Amino acid sequence: MAEKIYAGKSVSVTDDGYLTDASQWTKEIAAEIAKEEGIDITDKHYAVIDFIREKTLKGEALTIRSIGKSGVVDTKGFYDLFPGAPLKKASRIAGIAKPSSCV
């Protein structure tokens, strides 16, 4: 556990860099974490992140399949927006915990 400054705000993060408290998240923080992941954040990214946050805060499990079916983005689009490891990157940018899903 560590403190990190994003967008002028101090937030606590895990060793892998995930926010420990989703309520500390702001859009500006998301943009800075995205930059660390090599992503220039756009409205499309925010649309996906909003969906992810909404679903997670409701306590629903997050899978690539559920995001692909969300109507916000299809699976291929999701991989294109967050290249490499989309679920991990998107979760980190969305300020939620590291995903624990196997699918």
Next chain:
Amino acid sequence: MANTIDHPVKKVMIICAKASIEDVYAALVMANGAVMEGIEAKVFFTFFGLDAITKKQMKKLHTGTVGNPGMRMPGGLPFPTILGMLPGVEAGVSAMMKSQMEKLDIPPVDEFLELITAGGGEIYACKLAVEMFKLKKEDFSEHVKDIITIGQFYELAAGEGTQIIFT
């Protein structure tokens, strides 16, 4: 965790040679999991595993109810092998497994292949087995990239950080 930084897995080559639900899904979950982690994944279906990528068979996969010591009744009691021989039992057990998987958001085979290929994973059919079962390219799911020889499979495996996995 130093090892994960020094020698990350960069590519997995997964071989599936059987058609039972558990064998096929083991291969698919591993392939999809790799793609999700940004690891290159290629799945090679051979022998009875071809059922998983054949349009006619992919939706009808079963789990064996005979000679399967892991089988139990709902509730945990032993599952008598003789029961597994009765008509309809294997289909019923297979349907139950599929519905349990759906609850965990594990997709049906065709949708799973779509997930894997959407993430950049590749699906191949074994040329020798395709010829043996007298199948043609058009018999396969659209997600099958090619029918290849074992030699081509090893060519695709080239590179540092590749793991070959036989499920």
